[in-house]
Amino acid sequence: MKTTSVLAASAAVTCFALPALAEPQAEVLHWWTSGGEAKSVAVLQEEFAERGGTWTDMPVAGGGGDAAMTALRARVLSGNAPTAVQLKGPAIQEWYEEGVLADISDVAEEQGWADVLPEQLAAHMKCDGNWCAAPVNVHRVNWMWGNTEILEANGIEMPTTWEEFNAAAEKLQEAGITPLAHGGQAWQDATIFETVVLGMGADFYQQALVELDPEALGSDTMVQVFDQMRTIRGYVDDNFSGRDWNLATAMVMNGEAAFQIMGDWAKGEFLAAGKVPGEDFTCAATPGDGFLYNVDSFAMFDVGGDEDKVAGQNLLAELIVGPSFQETFNLNKGSIPVRSDVSLDAFDMCAHLSAEDMAADAEAGTLLPSYAHGMALRGEPAGAITDVVTAHFNSEMSSDEAVEMLVDAVANAM
Amino acid sequence: MTKWLENHVPKLVLAPSFVAILLFVYGFIAWTAWVSLTQSRLMPRYEFEGFGQYVKLFSTPRWDTAMTNLAIYGILFIVISMALGLMLAILLDQRIRVEGAIRTVYLYPMALSMIVTGTAWKWILNPGLGLEAMVRGWGFESFTFNWLIDPNMAIYTIVLAGVWQSAGFVMALFLAGLRSVDGEIIKAAQVDGIPHWRIYTAIIIPSMAPVFLSAFIVLSHLAIKSFDLVIALTGGGPGYATDLPATYMYAMAFSRGNLGQAASSAMVMMAVVFAIVVPYLYSELRAKHD
Numbered sequence: 116m117k118t119t120s121v122l123a124a125s126a127a128v129t130c131f132a133l134p135a136l137a138e139p140q141a142e143v144l145h146w147w148t149s150g151g152e153a154k155s156v157a158v159l160q161e162e163f164a165e166r167g168g169t170w171t172d173m174p175v176a177g178g179g180g181d182a183a184m185t186a187l188r189a190r191v192l193s194g195n196a197p198t199a200v201q202l203k204g205p206a207i208q209e210w211y212e213e214g215v216l217a218d219i220s221d222v223a224e225e226q227g228w229a230d231v232l233p234e235q236l237a238a239h240m241k242c243d244g245n246w247c248a249a250p251v252n253v254h255r256v257n258w259m260w261g262n263t264e265i266l267e268a269n270g271i272e273m274p275t276t277w278e279e280f281n282a283a284a285e286k287l288q289e290a291g292i293t294p295l296a297h298g299g300q301a302w303q304d305a306t307i308f309e310t311v312v313l314g315m316g317a318d319f320y321q322q323a324l325v326e327l328d329p330e331a332l333g334s335d336t337m338v339q340v341f342d343q344m345r346t347i348r349g350y351v352d353d354n355f356s357g358r359d360w361n362l363a364t365a366m367v368m369n370g371e372a373a374f375q376i377m378g379d380w381a382k383g384e385f386l387a388a389g390k391v392p393g394e395d396f397t398c399a400a401t402p403g404d405g406f407l408y409n410v411d412s413f414a415m416f417d418v419g420g421d422e423d424k425v426a427g428q429n430l431l432a433e434l435i436v437g438p439s440f441q442e443t444f445n446l447n448k449g450s451i452p453v454r455s456d457v458s459l460d461a462f463d464m465c466a467h468l469s470a471e472d473m474a475a476d477a478e479a480g481t482l483l484p485s486y487a488h489g490m491a492l493r494g495e496p497a498g499a500i501t502d503v504v505t506a507h508f509n510s511e512m513s514s515d516e517a518v519e520m521l522v523d524a525v526a527n528a529m
Numbered sequence: 530m531t532k533w534l535e536n537h538v539p540k541l542v543l544a545p546s547f548v549a550i551l552l553f554v555y556g557f558i559a560w561t562a563w564v565s566l567t568q569s570r571l572m573p574r575y576e577f578e579g580f581g582q583y584v585k586l587f588s589t590p591r592w593d594t595a596m597t598n599l600a601i602y603g604i605l606f607i608v609i610s611m612a613l614g615l616m617l618a619i620l621l622d623q624r625i626r627v628e629g630a631i632r633t634v635y636l637y638p639m640a641l642s643m644i645v646t647g648t649a650w651k652w653i654l655n656p657g658l659g660l661e662a663m664v665r666g667w668g669f670e671s672f673t674f675n676w677l678i679d680p681n682m683a684i685y686t687i688v689l690a691g692v693w694q695s696a697g698f699v700m701a702l703f704l705a706g707l708r709s710v711d712g713e714i715i716k717a718a719q720v721d722g723i724p725h726w727r728i729y730t731a732i733i734i735p736s737m738a739p740v741f742l743s744a745f746i747v748l749s750h751l752a753i754k755s756f757d758l759v760i761a762l763t764g765g766g767p768g769y770a771t772d773l774p775a776t777y778m779y780a781m782a783f784s785r786g787n788l789g790q791a792a793s794s795a796m797v798m799m800a801v802v803f804a805i806v807v808p809y810l811y812s813e814l815r816a817k818h819d
Binding site: 181182184185188191192206209210213299300301304352353354355356357493494495498502505506507508509510520524527 | 571573585589656658675677680764769784786787
């Protein structure tokens with residue numbers, strides 16, 4: 116015991132200054148339990164152990180993180196918070212406001228995070244100016260995936276405007292092919308909705324779904340968005356209700372449908388099935404300029420000054436943002452590294468496109484947080500918007516009615 | 530000493546469970562009521578805020594849908610389960626052969642969990658997999674049965690699955706009730722030459738009033754608590770067309786991080802249960818006093 120703690124301490128001290136003789140410990144709450152994700156976490160776990168840390172794994176699967184959040188709430192209420200928790204977007208700020216997050220600015224400054232992370236993304240990791248979370252990856256949400264064989268056979272290019280998309284879809288329908296693979300779950304409806312909103316302009320997206328400006332929400336542009344949603348509703352098959360996203364991806368893979376609009380975790384499915392980007396399937400941004408990001412991160416919780424745990428937190432934060440984990444993890448997950456200085460040689464063409472667009476959009480100010488994936492808004496207004504979107508998509512509601520409901524719902528949720 | 534034990538042992542044995550119920554049932558009802566009057570979000574906060582959460586609740590269209598669905602589902606589920614259960618019980622009561630086997634067949638769905646029922650019906654009702662695909666496969670190309678994906682009809686699929694699950698149980702209750710009616714009265718009626726159906730409508734069924742009441746209470750609390758069936762069968766969809774108060778509460782508490790809103794919806798649900806149970810308790814207690 117004595118020797119390990121000395122070893123651990125010396126290992127830690129050689130890397131960066133830590134409180135003397137601390138034995139890094141981390142209890143990590145996450146919901147990465149499916150195949151590729153679990154593998155990626157195991158990589159982190161190994162790196163952590165190599166540096167002398169003790170990792171206590173606390174995976175809580177189910178409900179897209181709902182179950183994990185329930186567990187977290189119970190732990191925080193009992194005054195025994197885990198060291199690090201998979202949290203993202205405004206949820207980090209919400210927990211910060213409950214006064215339970217730790218400050219990891221020392222590591223962040225030590226490691227020069229400010230120089231390698233895009234500013235917009237770094238802002239999510241800060242609580243009142245201090246770093247309180249470590250980013251893992253960047254998913255792009257506004258992707259359109261296509262089956263190359265179908266597209267070539269019908270002479271269709273990846274659409275760059277929604278009009279082109281509609282024209283392509285009509286053509287596919289005449290040929291007896293389902294144009295769009297989609298699963299009728301509220302978050303998937305919301306995913307399509309936000310890409311359509313983005314298609315109306317990045318400024319409009321910013322006003323409507325980030326700032327929740329009532330004028331933008333109630334505007335004629337929003338009516339057009341819902342009109343397009345109604346049109347898209349006509350392009351999905353009859354059997355879409357409740358379908359999981361990966362089954363929709365499989366439809367594109369198997370040639371049952373031509374397109375899918377989904378974040379780049381869908382690419383993981385294609386790759387896992389042995390499909391090659393550029394040959395079997397193709398990727399393009401959805402119509403319109405901009406980049407909707409969904410950044411996974413780990414928030415560090417206040418551990419009450421326990422030296423071992425603080426050391427564990429710091430080590431974990433360093434490793435998560437470190438280049439080697441960034442590369443391994445993102446190759447498995449389908450996303451791209453959050454650091455701008457990681458070599459992309461091992462990544463595929465879609466990841467390259469994603470990285471280039473991210474840099475360009477960050478420059479142009481069109482790098483925007485995804486609302487459907489909990490990056491732009493807090494739980495309540497985001498949920499209220501999703502309710503309206505999914506109610507409209509799954510009924511005969513008119514666009515005007517939907518816009519009216521949207522304005523009311525958002526006002527009610529503020 | 531034995532005298533003292535005789536007097537006090539029952540109290541001592543009951544005390545722990547009494548304390549547990551006081552704390553974990555009534556204590557937490559009080560706690561929920563308090564949280565529903567605050568602006569709690571992710572974590573409970575205890576500053577009193579008034580009835581804002583209730584105002585918000587009743588101005589939310591999704592809650593309206595949930596309450597309307599509860600009314601549709603509750604009424605149809607209770608009425609159809611009871612009618613079907615009574616019919617099955619009367620038919621089984623005709624001293625038929627292999628009654629035991631048939632009774633088991635009807636009672637068997639009760640042995641399944643609601644999740645299993647919901648998942649099985651989800652597949653049966655899925656237009657691309659189940660009934661519709663099968664009948665079309667037989668050559669009836671125009672056959673459509675797509676309630677599951679029709680937001681106006683989806684709630685009725687929940688009624689269907691719920692009734693399938695519970696009708697057998699109601700049948701067993703009624704069968705026990707039918708068998709407990711005094712045979713002498715029935716024989717007397719038969720001697721008087723009263724037709725068979727009249728014996729049921731005028732003698733047996735009226736004397737089964739307590740069984741009706743128990744069946745109603747059991748079914749109505751099943752209806753109000755319904756959660757797993759909806760989650761498994763439709764997931765609240767299409768859209769939120771099949772949301773019930775319980776699924777609304779779950780969404781608010783665990784997905785939306787809005788404990789105050791969830792607590793207020795829980796209190797309204799409890800009020801609905803009380804509205805049903807209190808008259809029942811009242812009539813029970815009054816009957817005992819008489």
